[in-house]
Amino acid sequence: MNEPWIQLKNVHLSRGGRPVLKGVTADLAGRAIGLVGANGAGKSTLIGALLGVLKAESGMIHVLDLDLPRNAMQVRSRAGVMAEQAGVFPGGSGVDAVVFAAMLNGLSRRESLRKAHRALDALDVGEERYRPVRGYSTGMQQRCKLAMSLVHDPEILILDEPTVGLDPPGRTQLLNLIRDLRDEGRRILVSTHIMHDADFLCDELLLLEAGTVAFSGPIRDLIDTGVGVVVAAGEGLDAAFAETLGQRGYDIREQADEHITFEPNQDVELREFWQLAAERGAEVRALGRDLPSLESAVIRAMEHTDEQ
Amino acid sequence: MAHSPHPVSTAFWIYVIPMISTRAMRIGIVLFAGFVACIAVLFMSGFISPGFVTDALQDLRHFLIMVGVPVGAVLLSEIPIRDGITHRTLLYPLLGPVPRVIQAVVRVVVTGATLALGAGALLLLIRILLKEGFGFLPRELLSVTLGAFAYVALFGVVHLYNRRGLITGLVILFLFDIPLGKVPFSLRNISPSYHMGVIAEQQESYQLPIMFGMPGTSVAMSALILLGIAIVFGALMVAGFKRKHLGELC
Secondary structure: OOOOOEEEEEEEEEEOOEEEEEEEEEEEOOOEEEEEEOOOOOHHHHHHHHOOOOOOOEEEEEEOOEEEOOOHHHHHHOEEEEOOOOOOOOOOEHHHHHHHHHHHOOOOHHHHHHHHHHHHHHOOOOHHHHOEHHHOOHHHHHHHHHHHHHOOOOOEEEEEOOOOOOOHHHHHHHHHHHHHHHHOOOEEEEEOOOHHHHHHHOOEEEEEEOOEEEEEEEHHHHHOOOOOEEEEEEEOOOHHHHHHHHHOOOEEEEEEOOEEEEEOOOOOOOHHHHHHHHHHOOEEEEEEEEOOOHHHHHHHHHHHHHHO | OOOOOOHHHHHHHHHHHHHOOOHHHHHHHHHHHHHHHHHHHHHHOOOOOHHHHHHHHHHHHHHHHHHHHHHHHHHHOOOOOHHHHHOOOOHHHHHOOOOHHHHHHHHHHHHHHHHHHHHHHHHHHHHHHHOOOOOOHHHHHHHHHHHHHHHHHHHHHHHHHOOOHHHHHHHHHHHHHHHHHHOOOHHHHHOHHHHHHHHHOOOOOOOOOOOOOOOOOOHHHHHHHHHHHHHHHHHHHHHHHHHOOOOOOO
16 A cells, blocks of 8 residues: 555635635545546645645645645645646747746756656657647647646646546547556646546545545545446346345346346345346356446445535 | 756746746837837938937937836736736746745846836937936936836736736826826825936926925935835735735635
């Protein structure tokens, strides 16, 4: 188990008198952490707090074992940030923009230029790097912003909605690039409301719902809660079979044409199912778990938080 | 990291590099070139009488000190904040590792110095062309330097709290500051343009039928007042830049 690099303990933060984060507690150790939640859930506010831009009224925030906001400048010098709202410099080229970002992080002009080209190379930005940024497509602008965020070799990357506004090929391309960065060993926090992106990139999730934590931990824990729903197909799996299975404590979801969809509840090894199949002489041809998508798991977790 | 420059140096470069591409700087360069072109035309036109050329250059100098510097300040003082907000590029320095206070101080000082250098170069050029010698030049340079810093700080605050800082600044300048600097009452002491005029001996007063015979301000006092305006509004600008929500992540 990795050590957590983001630690939040009972964080309360208000904006304009309105409480935005309400007792957020989480220890996040993933290589890539997805920060997800509906609009207004507090994702951007939490990012602001993680960078020391916003000060929590109470609670503890540690990033890379540094206490915030006291060590904000140290955290920022070790982080690369790709902000959704940030523009790109209208007057310069892609190289100019990335050089600027490098100099902002304290590199000399010569070193900045060298690292800017290296970062653009890593993101497959070719000769376009010499063109004015104002003529870039959205995808190229996002790549340029990603290069700006990693030009100074930060330990962590904080990406706020990196794929917003991209067409499907552009999105896939950028997601692959970010995944490569993750695989190279960089720790990433990615804020997104696109569950596919979180599923593709992240191994851990922090799900915020109206300023509270609806879920925090490995994604597989969110999806894989118990045995889940099972789909069985075969001869003899008829309505009577389903009814008996229901009487033995299974939650029957659907039965049609020799198919039964059920939730076995506590019977993790499906003993009752196999026993009944043997008793009835049913011939089971296929048996598989119907895992929920991350999106449905997230919605379920959010609904669960609402009920509480 | 092997090499880590001082935050002031970083704040300087991250302000100066994108500065050149800003709208205000482009307009400022055009205005500067316009002044130079006017001087060149006046000086090189053989068909204009020498007396007219001398008068025109002197008028140009008066205009530069009393109007050019304040208007330049209204224009250039949008660069430290408003331009970055418009293009959403201020976010990078705000989320970067350089403290906001250092960034704000560097931004005000660099903008003021840029304006003072431009105005100083033009004054020097005029003085060379008029063959007047450089005896009075230090007072003119003192006037435009202190005026540049005072106005940049003042209009910096305006741009910080007002989306239409350019228009608001011009309204303040032409409806209040410049007219106020010409009234023959003590009220003119709150006008930076009056003090710039006093230092450079360029001040004008409205001719009223009643003579007040009020005492004038000394050069030293005017210099102190302009310095005070620069420090007070500069501090306000820095405090605002530090605390105000400027479009960062939140």
